[in-house]
Amino acid sequence: MPVAHKTRNLSAVGSYARDLAAVATALASWYKEERHRYAFRVGRTPYRTWITEIFLQQTQIAAAQTKLAEFLARFPDVASLAHGPERDVLAAFRGMGYYSRARNMFRAAKVILQKHGGAMPVTYAALVKIPGIGHYTAAIISSIHNNEKILALDANHARVLSRLAAIDAVPGRTAFKRAVEDTAKVFFESAMPPGDTNEALMQWGQTICKKTPRCAECFAQTHCAAFQKKCVSTYPRAKKRETFIDVQWVLGIARKGATYQVFQATHDFPFLRGELLFPGYVDAMRHGTQATVPQRIPPKKRQQLEEMAGTQPVAFRHAITRHRISVKLVATAVLPGGEFFNLRELRERCHSSFMQKVIAHLDSLEDLTNAS
Numbered sequence: 001m002p003v004a005h006k007t008r009n010l011s012a013v014g015s016y017a018r019d020l021a022a023v024a025t026a027l028a029s030w031y032k033e034e035r036h037r038y039a040f041r042v043g044r045t046p047y048r049t050w051i052t053e054i055f056l057q058q059t060q061i062a063a064a065q066t067k068l069a070e071f072l073a074r075f076p077d078v079a080s081l082a083h084g085p086e087r088d089v090l091a092a093f094r095g096m097g098y099y100s101r102a103r104n105m106f107r108a109a110k111v112i113l114q115k116h117g118g119a120m121p122v123t124y125a126a127l128v129k130i131p132g133i134g135h136y137t138a139a140i141i142s143s144i145h146n147n148e149k150i151l152a153l154d155a156n157h158a159r160v161l162s163r164l165a166a167i168d169a170v171p172g173r174t175a176f177k178r179a180v181e182d183t184a185k186v187f188f189e190s191a192m193p194p195g196d197t198n199e200a201l202m203q204w205g206q207t208i209c210k211k212t213p214r215c216a217e218c219f220a221q222t223h224c225a226a227f228q229k230k231c232v233s234t235y236p237r238a239k240k241r242e243t244f245i246d247v248q249w250v251l252g253i254a255r256k257g258a259t260y261q262v263f264q265a266t267h268d269f270p271f272l273r274g275e276l277l278f279p280g281y282v283d284a285m286r287h288g289t290q291a292t293v294p295q296r297i298p299p300k301k302r303q304q305l306e307e308m309a310g311t312q313p314v315a316f317r318h319a320i321t322r323h324r325i326s327v328k329l330v331a332t333a334v335l336p337g338g339e340f341f342n343l344r345e346l347r348e349r350c351h352s353s354f355m356q357k358v359i360a361h362l363d364s365l366e367d368l369t370n371a372s
């Protein structure tokens with residue numbers, strides 16, 4: 001009989017471990033037959049595994065495969081990635097999620113080139129010291145390429161293991177992480193290599209123990225605590241509901257001839273740091289957060305933008321993490337500093353989906369100030 005994680009007692013520990021050992025054996029046989037044979041898993045190297053994981057973190061496999069192959073053809077190793085240039089790295093990553101991931105990848109490649117002579121490290125300890133490589137990526141690389149028995153905890157692992165052992169802790173909490181890692185130990189002790197264990201658990205969550213689970217087809221049914229307790233749908237336990245932050249972002253569109261003025265967002269700006277943005281301000285009304293691009297926008301200019309924004313409709317809405325952003329565009333005169341680019345150059349240099357949306361709206365903005 002399965003025993004729920006929280007209610008385990010000493011006398012039950014033996015049978016619980018035996019249950020999980022039986023599930024681990026069943027998982028190994030299932031995975032032998034069913035494993036996904038993706039093209040990107042052929043001829044794996046630590047570098048290719050790293051890049052693949054970054055591509056797949058925010059994008060469905062089917063959508064990422066072509067871009068991933070193109071990226072690896074353009075940047076086949078650490079040295080080529082470290083030499084970029086950054087603009088090419090970002091362009092090759094377009095459409096694959098947040099650009100901060102591509103920037104981190106680029107910076108990490110420079111560190112690997114400098115500190116490891118361009119050879120991708122494979123130990124967990126060395127990988128997590130590289131800026132931009134976190135626990136998940138280090139665990140995947142080290143389990144596949146160095147046989148380290150470390151759970152690369154993602155949403156699939158969390159779902160499967162929390163149901164299997166009826167873990168009552170809430171995802172995101174330390175207690176939850178400890179409980180799933182504890183449950184995963186028996187899988188890492190099975191005959192499967194650690195990298196396969198991580199990927200088998202993931203595929204189990206993707207294909208059988210999905211949000212709406214297919215328990216009737218599951219090889220673990222008789223040992224699954226949540227299934228036996230008839231409360232599968234209550235695991236993983238619900239997180240506290242996320243609260244959204246409403247933000248108004250006013251952008252001043254300043255033209256000089258056929259070019260538009262942009263500034264690089266500094267590190268104290270809450271969104272898209274390092275990206276080229278049109279000047280303006282963000283105002284998170286209820287949270288009191290305010291910031292401008294450029295950082296020191298003249299107070300008179302800020303006041304003008306506010307007055308003009310008051311009469312403008314919202315051009316479009318956009319979401320960044322927990323922020324629901326209402327965007328307004330207003331024509332304005334040029335500010336001191338910044339850089340000027342025409343539309344074609346802007347499309348190439350501004351990589352975020354936010355700026356691509358703004359650029360698409362420029363045509364509809366009437367009465368642009370030509371302040372040349």
Ligand code: SF4
Pocket residue numbers: 160163164208209210213214215216218219220221224225226227232
């Ligand atoms: S029996 Fe159902 S809930 Fe339990 S592991 Fe299998 S699919 Fe998931």
